[in-house]
Amino acid sequence: AATPKPIHIGILIPPTGANPTAHNLTTAQEAGRTGQDGKLPPLNSLLIGMMGLALVALLVSVTVCLWKRKEMGRCVARSGKSRQPSGSPSPLSLSKGLLEPNRYTPNPQYSACSAPDTILVPQLPRDKLCFLQEIGEGCFGKVYKGEMRREEGQQPEIVAVKVLKETATREAEEDFMREVDIMSAFRHTNILSLIGVVVRDEGNSPWMVFEFMPHGDLAEVLRSNSQQFWKPVPGLAPLTKDTLMSIALQIAAGMQYLAGQRFVHRDLACRNCLVGAGLTVKIADFGMSRDVYTCDYYKIGGSRLLPVRWMSPESVMYGRFTLESDVWSYGVVLWEIYSFGKQPYYGQSNEEVVKLILQGIMLIPPEDCPQVIWDLMRSCWKTEARDRIRFTDIYARLKKAYEELEQSPASTSVPLPPPVPILPQESRVNTCNRYQTDELTSAPRCCAFSVYSVGLSTPSRMCYLCVVLENQSDIKILKVNMQNMKCAI
Template structure:
């Protein structure tokens, strides 16, 4: 007899993932259609398969937060007042740009404040601007009876825009007519013109000395075309007929006339017999003062003019320079050669001939280089900002790597110069190139030369610091996916160049990729690089510190490196970029990494990373090196992913990133903009290898974790933790 019947069934529990909601479904019921959460819109219909074991399959399609909403967990929250989001994307709400705001939450764009405007072509991310104020310091000078020179200075307030143009108008009042102002006659000409002027001077010809003239100088920018010139953009000056001395004044919008001064009749003047003598003595005294001042200025200038043969060294973190406190070299020292090559050959040891032969084309005169402030420190020494004067007398802003001051060995010197030797032949827009090397005599303790390696100055510093700063808001901007993909394309192009010339990088990471002022990425830091033209791989035998969490499996287990191991590191670098600077394998100790990789585990798909891009990363992490793609193929694949995204104008991208960097430098209200930029300058320069640089006391936690990702490999092939 049956007392009871219990039915059990397997179901897929309802869930919300990637802003798509799926209700409970019976196990094995097949494809289920989800719905976007409130405030989200679907890119394509979200679907998932409810499998027979009660597990959900892979999500297809998806949703993103609608304009005016930002993603918070698995919900879309309305943007607060003063914030906006213009497009369907997973990014957050953005603060309204300057001189704009929103009147309600959930705004897609910010409206300009009263008196401020946008051009139709201005993007929503650009702040609102206004027409300029009036020109200032307007003066006039009569060159002849019919020619007048008009001068002025730019407006104090440009309205937030960079462009400014001027137009000049003229009205006259004739003595023989009534008191009405009329347009100037046709024979009055303005040189070089009267409209669309970009200079602050104009000559007016064809004037009549018996007429009064009123001249209008209007300042304009692109907004003036759409909103008209305002009264505050115009300055007016009145010039009276010149049968009297001209006394000219000017003010914005305000007409200031020159009162007529009638000279006293000649009969009323009393003769002053001593007046001529006083004037002559005053003139003579004036000439003496002028001559004395000119001599003083000449001596001061001569005293402070830099001798091109004298070394300049930094004396503080600012941009000041002073002469090095060294005796001037005598004839004997100069006879040793301009670049010190002869005596360096004797001091560098048995390998000096090959090293110097390879660096011969890169050697430059020390007098061509001026050192400035210190930018950072590394294993070998410091990095300074500098000015390099080329043979064509062109000054170039550069970064200069120096060897540390004090006792160091020939081995240290060889290792320092070896990186320059590797870089000497590099010529690619995505690879840091060597500008020059100088060799000068060192101190009396070591008698070794003090080399200086000259590299391009990279304005925005290393890529990892840059994207971390944007993530934490230190740089108040959002770097779009298009820019991140372009960074990856640049790195792939640089690595393809290196691999095609037989070079292994062995330390590829976001921290070793530099971002220039044109927002192009250059691969840098070749301290671990090897030339393997005669072989397909390199096996590590000597002691060296290596970047564990960027290393391929065969490098960790066998100390074996090849182009395919650089491809593995490129996959990790891509992961760093799309995760906006996060440290790979968080929570995993260095000694645990190889075992984790051997079990088939890899870095997880970052948030906001599309499936197609993640699949490209995974191809770089294949256990079999032969199955990993080459850099040329990776570059083409990334270009394909970039091509399907909305185009982003390079000029707009550069404008917003530079604006963000300037805002970051000035965001501390407790300091002046100039001092704040000085304090943060080290974040925007070419730095030495992070693998060599000890963590500074003020580095954030992520940068300290990065230091732990290096192990010391010894020639037995095993790894022990470094100091």
């Protein structure tokens, strides 16, 4: 009988052996052999060619899709202006190479919900800056008023320079770097502008250079305009109902911008808002507030110091910070504005404040607080985060209320106190008692305060005149009958 010829069936066998790149087409009957003459049949060659082309086409399609997806992500990030670095520096670069060019990390004080992209921070030469005076100091850093010379012959620009101390901890260094990262991404009228950075060099710490806000933080400006602690602020007119509403509106505009960028501030408070010329208010986070306003922060469960008096229930309970928790904080900021800088829940310890927040006990409205503001506060303090008002709605309602206030026949100013009475020196010495307080040792030579500040206001209030002695450490108190006058402090 004639021996039947083998039938070649085209089957691809994955390459094996020492040479994985050798592609062999075999038959089911004879693996490793091609044919009697050592050549592939025409049909098998055609199949190999077609499958090879299909494989190449598939790889090209996958590559193109991945590339397009990556480019689309970059475009979305750029359109949202969420420009943060794509990578984090190593621990070595944080500890020894802080603020080296192109090495940044995200900021925990702010958080972003969108993907980061590249960020450009102008680097400034150290010799172009000179310090004029210190305007703030904390445990790990200082802020100076300074001058920056850009070009020869140009007028120097007044700036604020934040300098990290040599004794700063690694955590403080990381916060410093993160603040550079975040602040450089923002461009808004009511957000503090970062001008540039001076990178670390041998023997010198890094610096951050900001626009200078001559009137300092909003909390101090508000307290200076209160009836209890009144003192004129050079360059600023006394606050009125109009200007209080304007302050609230400007902060709402800045927060609406941040929310639009999907950034969560986490520490919105009047101490973190700065006041410039013409009562321009800008949201900032110099990172100094934890040092200067120590009593406003509280450590929960061994974590970082947290601003519990401004925190939402979910932030206190679970450490969860969102755009909605920023809305809660904004409600507390409104309370600060209309109470002229009082500390929220004053008279309560931080532990007691935590309990009050978790029990759903809200702040009471400040004296003479407009109804529209009180309604906004309550809308910000809904227990469920999803029920809280949005910053776009806050801004819209405040803008409408502000326009209506401007169109009213007369805008009522906040009542100003009378001048502080000055008594003869002998009267001060003979009739006053010794009194010491850290709060008043830095007061002017003569100041006045009343029992109203401790909640004992009566129709015929008694006021006191305090006299700071030459050594600035002793304060003497003299009771003065001022029944027909309002106290200056």
